Amino acid sequence: MSYVGPDFDPPQPRRNRRRTLTVALAALVPGALLGWVVYEAVSSPGDGGSSGNAAVRLSPSSPSNTAPTISATNDDKPPGPTPTPESTTTSGPLKGKVVVIDPGHNPNNFQHTAEINRKVNIGTNWKECDTTGTSTNDGYTEAKFTLDVAHRMRTLLEKQGATVEFTQDGDRSWGPCVDERAQIGNKAHADAVVSIHADGAGTGQRGFHVILPGKVNAGAANTEPIVTPSRDLGERIAGSFVRVTGSAPSNYVGDGTGLVTREDLGGLNLSTVPKVFIECGNMRDSKDAALLTSGAWRQKAAQGISEGIANFLER
The missing domain is CATH 1.20.5 (Single alpha-helices involved in coiled-coils or other helix-helix interfaces)
Known part of the structure; x- marks a missing residue:
């Protein structure tokens, strides 16, 4: 824009x-x-005792109860390095809550095609360990986008008192594989896990969508305990994402709801804690790409996702 x-x-x-x-x-x-x-x-x-702050109104399709708005900035650069434990906020409405952010792909995956192409068990079948992700026509990569949004989210959520962990922070030579990404959230006993992505669909296909886990019970996969809370998490993220970013739900999947259920993603199938994916937009569409490459818009995306998470955790 x-x-x-x-x-x-x-x-x-x-x-x-x-x-x-x-x-x-x-x-x-x-x-x-x-x-x-x-x-x-x-x-x-x-x-009624109000301090004069304007009430936040969600769209009719959004959840009725909303968490306090998390403040954001429009800086074109993501926040700096992770604060030391001494300086990390330990109080706030999300104190005691653990959030795992899963930045999709890895900036170095393209240099390790043999490693990321090996197959791993996702419960229902075997799939590639990971992929390189997509990019805009001008070369802005999905891996760079996901890390930037993840850093912004971490700052917002830690200010609310949450403990935030990453599955990767560009500090690995490749990966992790999709099964390990799920295990990281499980081992952290996360209260919520969100995997950040951007799509690579055709021109004219626009908008965001949140991917929810379907019911899978095969091999090492059993999503039945997390299907309901994951849908709750996904609906709240979708509602706040629309409100904060102004983006519309996808016009090519989800029938305009912004919600899609899938049973073929190892990151969801192997999760034992509430987890969703979000495709924030289509990198191959010029209009969506203009948003995804804007630092100000990425801040809004981070805020929208973070407020949805906070809403879920404070329910």
Whole structure:
């Protein structure tokens, strides 16, 4: 999405500084009084004790109860390195909750095709360990996108008191494989796991969708205990993602609901804790790609997903 910059007025003739200062002060006094009056009116106890913060309204299809809004910035760069344990927030509404973020793919996978092409057991059958992921037509990779959004999410969730773990942080030479990604969430006894992705569909196919686990009971896979809570998690993420980013649900899968159920993904089949995937948009569509490559939009995506997680954990 492009933004038109401000128009600049030509330089104005120099004015008498003392006169300008006098006029400015005269204008500020009534303005300050008016601001005080408005503040008193908004914060008065007549609105049920509200402090004047605007209520957040979800779309009709979104969950009815929402967690407190997590503040966000529009910085084009993701947050810095993970804080040390001493500086990590230990209090907040998500204190005691464990969230595992699974940034899809790995920036180094393309250098290790033999390793990522080996087959692993996903319960129902055998599939490749991992893939390289997709990219925009200009070369912005899915692996770079997922890590950026994951870093932004970690900052937002840790500020709420959550303990956040990653399945990978670009610190491995390749992988992990899809079965290991599931095991990381299981071993952490995560309260919620979200796998971050961006799709590689055809031009004109736009929008996001959240992938939910279907009922699978084969071999090492048994998703029956997590199907219901995972759907709850996915619905809350979809609702907040629409509200925060303004993006529409996918126009090519999910029948406009933004929700898709699958039984062929090892990361879901082997999970024993609530888990969903989110395809944040289509990297191969120019309009979606313009959003996915925007730092400001990625911040909104991180906030939308994080608020959905917080909503689920505080239910």
